[in-house]
Amino acid sequence: MKKKKLIIHGGMHKTGSTALQDALLAHRELNQECGVLYPDTGLRHDYGVGSRHFYIRETLFNTHHKENNIWAKLYSESESKNCNVLVLSHENFLSPDKMDLSEINEVNKYFEVSFIVYIRDAISYYNTKYKEWVRRQAFAGESAEFVFEQLKYLDVEKMLTPWIGLCEKGNVFAIPFNRDKLENGSVVDDFSSVLSKKLGVNINLCKVTGEPSNRSYNNHQTLACLIRNQYFGGHAGLTINQRKAFAQYICELEPFLEDGLLLTKGVCVQLKSRSWHSDHFLKMKCNCVIEQPKISELNFCNTYSLPSIRDKLIKEMSMIFNQQPVFL
Numbered sequence: 001m002k003k004k005k006l007i008i009h010g011g012m013h014k015t016g017s018t019a020l021q022d023a024l025l026a027h028r029e030l031n032q033e034c035g036v037l038y039p040d041t042g043l044r045h046d047y048g049v050g051s052r053h054f055y056i057r058e059t060l061f062n063t064h065h066k067e068n069n070i071w072a073k074l075y076s077e078s079e080s081k082n083c084n085v086l087v088l089s090h091e092n093f094l095s096p097d098k099m100d101l102s103e104i105n106e107v108n109k110y111f112e113v114s115f116i117v118y119i120r121d122a123i124s125y126y127n128t129k130y131k132e133w134v135r136r137q138a139f140a141g142e143s144a145e146f147v148f149e150q151l152k153y154l155d156v157e158k159m160l161t162p163w164i165g166l167c168e169k170g171n172v173f174a175i176p177f178n179r180d181k182l183e184n185g186s187v188v189d190d191f192s193s194v195l196s197k198k199l200g201v202n203i204n205l206c207k208v209t210g211e212p213s214n215r216s217y218n219n220h221q222t223l224a225c226l227i228r229n230q231y232f233g234g235h236a237g238l239t240i241n242q243r244k245a246f247a248q249y250i251c252e253l254e255p256f257l258e259d260g261l262l263l264t265k266g267v268c269v270q271l272k273s274r275s276w277h278s279d280h281f282l283k284m285k286c287n288c289v290i291e292q293p294k295i296s297e298l299n300f301c302n303t304y305s306l307p308s309i310r311d312k313l314i315k316e317m318s319m320i321f322n323q324q325p326v327f328l
Contacts, residue, residue, distance in 0.1 A: 001110070004084050004086060005111070005114070005199070006110075006113045007113075008087075010116065011093060012117060012120065012177075013092065014128040014129055017050060017090075021051050023188045027206075030204045031203055031204055034202065035083050036083060036203050037077070037083035040077065042054065042056035042059070042070055053088040056090070061095060066100075071103075071110050074110070095159060099162050113168065114168065114171035114173070117173070119174055119290060120177045121275070121292050122292070123268050123298070126147050126150065128216070130262060131262065143267065144264060154274055157277065157278060174286035175190070175288060176289060178291065189206075191205070218255045219258070219260070221250050224249070224253060225250075228246060230327060231325035231326060232317060232326075245320045249317070257301060260299040260300045261298060262301055263300075264300070265295065269295055
């Protein structure tokens, strides 16, 4: 059995993964004709999040969502479609969770693996991820609590080392997520360029036009989601009619909060200090230089925590939900 080339895009969170997945899905048939497959095996379509290889990721990290014989199924699909190159994508392939050694052995039976991941500086990573977790994961805490819960994602060396062991030598590519330095300022174009220049794989991709699948929320919309989570049970605690009312409310919400980071200055100082080791590892092992911002040049959203603004949102949501708030 001849091994096939398996290219895994591993995220990280909030580095354009959804846009890349949309492009890979939209151009699937065209690329398949050229022998490059974005496979159905292990793929899950999550509305507003992306079409990502959720079940392959869960199998590799041995969660309760794992699927038996998924690597053999993946190989069989590529054979049936006459493709020798496969591309997988999930924003959490780079993870602090432990890989299953038996699954690693299975991967190596069928594939030669390359790994591509985009890395944000710690401050922007945690700020954007906090906003997403408040919006989609019903996180009900403040930004400092979120960073504390997610500190394990700062240890890039621990997360990336297993991939260095799994992949062919020199086939782990860690790339700074800096739009000024990405190909045409786009992860989609940059990923295509990396495949062509580094791996000799030509792929047809362009950013899908229209409304993005995972549009980011501004600070005011994020605060509204936080109030929903803290006082009204989050998305899961709402009725269907309340969810519709909230969706309309969010769309019409005027962004009167300041722009800027939702992380506090103290948290940013800590993150910058704690990320030094990972940044050094990336530079030495992957020639990946992460540019950390100067604390003095950061812009903070000082209105996010104002009681008067939060009280106004609580009253407005009580009216649209026809429900009294309960702190959860």
